[in-house]
Amino acid sequence: MNQINYLRISLIDRCNFRCVYCMPDDTELNYILKKQLLTNDELLTLIKDVFIPVGFNRFRLTGGEPLLRPGVVDLVNKIAHFPQTQDLSMTTNGFLLAPLAQDLYNAGLTRINISLDSLNPHTFNLIIGHHSSHGWEQVWCGIQSADKVGFNPLKLNVVVIPGVNDHEILNLAALTLDKNWHVRFIEFMPIGNNTLFSDRGWVSSAQLRDQIRQRWGLTESQVCGSGPADVFQIPGAKGTLGFISQMSECFCDRCNRVRLSADGWLRPCLLNESGQIDLKTALRSSQTMEQLQQQVRELLNLKSEINFKERNPGTLGTYSRTMSQIGG
Numbered sequence: 001m002n003q004i005n006y007l008r009i010s011l012i013d014r015c016n017f018r019c020v021y022c023m024p025d026d027t028e029l030n031y032i033l034k035k036q037l038l039t040n041d042e043l044l045t046l047i048k049d050v051f052i053p054v055g056f057n058r059f060r061l062t063g064g065e066p067l068l069r070p071g072v073v074d075l076v077n078k079i080a081h082f083p084q085t086q087d088l089s090m091t092t093n094g095f096l097l098a099p100l101a102q103d104l105y106n107a108g109l110t111r112i113n114i115s116l117d118s119l120n121p122h123t124f125n126l127i128i129g130h131h132s133s134h135g136w137e138q139v140w141c142g143i144q145s146a147d148k149v150g151f152n153p154l155k156l157n158v159v160v161i162p163g164v165n166d167h168e169i170l171n172l173a174a175l176t177l178d179k180n181w182h183v184r185f186i187e188f189m190p191i192g193n194n195t196l197f198s199d200r201g202w203v204s205s206a207q208l209r210d211q212i213r214q215r216w217g218l219t220e221s222q223v224c225g226s227g228p229a230d231v232f233q234i235p236g237a238k239g240t241l242g243f244i245s246q247m248s249e250c251f252c253d254r255c256n257r258v259r260l261s262a263d264g265w266l267r268p269c270l271l272n273e274s275g276q277i278d279l280k281t282a283l284r285s286s287q288t289m290e291q292l293q294q295q296v297r298e299l300l301n302l303k304s305e306i307n308f309k310e311r312n313p314g315t316l317g318t319y320s321r322t323m324s325q326i327g328g
């Protein structure tokens with residue numbers, strides 16, 4: 001059995017963007033009420049006294065948009081300084097990153113993944129559903145700041161939507177030629193916006209690799225990470241290209257992670273809602289840390305049964321929580 005040692009933590013379910021593939025404009029989301037959110041102290045207790053003793057040592061902060069979480073720098077500082085923490089990273093849309101990048105880095109965040117779906121400001125703003133015309137510029141500024149501060153590896157996430165941004169693949173891949181950046185193309189999943197998914201479908205990583213191979217060639221490569229990306233490189237490029245192929249491949253047999261929502265539910269699989277446990281209520285009802293550890297161990301024992309196996313590219317998922325609420 002795989003070792004499950006990677007916890008993705010959603011710090012908040014709210015977001016300052018409404019990306020078309022994740023949180024379409026017409027979706028009514030029931031945001032978590034403040035009193036239902038894990039407090040910073042509760043989250044730190046769960047990490048230190050429950051997850052670390054059970055064997056977790058890799059943590060990713062996500063959201064919604066994690067940089068909207070009050071006290072995020074302090075949280076980073078505390079999680080980074082647990083002696084057992086081997087990897088602490090964040091997935092962010094980058095909009096609020098520029099003024100925070102240095103503080104996050106100083107607090108102990110060493111690597112960061114930033115979503116960047118287009119190099120064209122107009123297309124970008126359409127994708128993120130942002131009403132400010134400076135969305136792209138502000139995210140680009142966040143990426144530059146992250147680079148300057150020294151986040152390494154610095155990864156850029158691109159969800160590829162046919163007819164929306166798939167014509168930009170070569171331009172996005174070209175970013176890696178002279179920058180030590182790691183661009184990852186993510187196959188669009190039917191969770192978040194099923195209407196768009198039915199309408200546009202998805203592009204396979206194999207097709208993208210063919211395009212890139214024809215232009216520059218492509219070789220297998222590696223970059224530090226805990227996720228499911230297959231990593232390649234354009235010969236001579238400074239950065240790498242990652243492909244996250246959840247529609248065309250099944251990487252569940254190497255799944256090493258579970259997810260904690262901002263209101264304290266532990267979810268064994270992104271694409272299967274079975275088996276979730278409510279750690280917040282258990283914590284608030286004064287169960288002992290040993291009892292909580294035991295609940296988590298039991299869930300991990302069941303995980304391989306829960307892991308999403310019936311991947312059918314034509315199937316639409318029906319989920320009570322969507323991507324922005326789970327954290328990707």
Ligand SMILES: Nc1nc2c(ncn2[C@@H]2O[C@H](COP(=O)(O)OP(=O)(O)OP(=O)(O)O)[C@@H](O)[C@H]2O)c(=O)[nH]1
Nearest residue numbers: 091113157186225226227228229244246257270328
């Ligand atoms: N189906 C599925 N998709 C995943 C899983 N983990 C990550 N992804 C997809 O990959 C996207 C990008 O993930 P990131 O948040 O950047 O994290 P990561 O790829 O695990 O990060 P690294 O540690 O840098 O490799 C997510 O939004 C999902 O679309 C997973 O366990 N299952």
Ligand SMILES: C[S@@+](CC[C@H](N)C(=O)[O-])C[C@H]1O[C@@H](n2cnc3c(N)ncnc32)[C@H](O)[C@@H]1O
Nearest residue numbers: 022064091092093115157188189192323327328
């Ligand atoms: C849910 S977001 C949360 C973190 C942060 N707000 C961000 O966008 O990076 C995490 C990741 O999920 C990806 N994502 C969201 N909806 C998706 C979908 N339907 N299919 C594939 N990836 C998706 C985003 O592109 C992003 O890289």
Ligand code: SF4
Nearest residue numbers: 015017019022093324
């Ligand atoms: S959570 Fe991330 S992917 Fe979803 S709308 Fe917000 S920025 Fe976009």
Ligand code: SF4
Nearest residue numbers: 252255269270307308
């Ligand atoms: S779909 Fe579920 S089991 Fe498969 S890799 Fe993702 S989280 Fe793991």
